[in-house]
Amino acid sequence: MDRLDVVAALGCVVLVGATWQLPLETGVLAAAFAGFLLSLSVWRLYGGRPWEALGWFVWVWTAVTVVLELPTATFVVAFVGTGVLGTMLLLGGRYGVLLDVWTVEN
Template identity: 50%
Template sequence: MGLTGSTELTAARPDRHTFFDPLETDIQEEMDHFDWIAVVGFVLLTASSLAIDGIVVAAAFGGFLLSLASWRLYDGRPWEALGWLFLVGSALTLVTEPGGAVFVAGFFGSMAAGVGLLFASRLEWLPDVWTLEESVSN
């Protein structure tokens, strides 16, 4: 199989090179089991913020987002993994509480970059950097 590995990595997304049109597809068709884990995890962590200190919940969010990033990277979606890592930066900003302009830039900047990468990855606006094409030589 060599360096290609494209059959394993594109098996989860066989229709990779078509344009995603949100008006023509149902969102539930595009969501996989990691997306549902993320939704349930966010709901549980948000509900736990009513009973647990905010710093502890922010640290738990950071750990949860880090695990989502590693799952996405393992699943062959590097742009989504990078987006989740930026969201880990937002959670880290909440835990460290730098204050002032550093907080605003750290929290909202990494939040915007993370959400932007997640949407751009799902809408396939970013190049495919994960799979290698085999060169044909005669």
């Protein structure tokens, strides 16, 4: 676990705590969470971990599905599908399961 993982965990805890303590609308909290996840994605991409960056970016779409007014079945498929895909990308990039297709060798 590196510094960014600690920031991600603490940020998620703070945002989840804010949902219970602050009387904000769902859209505002989802936008805050999506913005936080997008910043994590950019940090991972800048840090040279593109698969993890893609995983965080997919989780941005998971947060976006919360504010979209989708039918229940579509919402469940979109929310769970993007959540699982993001998790697979994060873990696959972290444990070296996904190939390094990002670097070019001469």
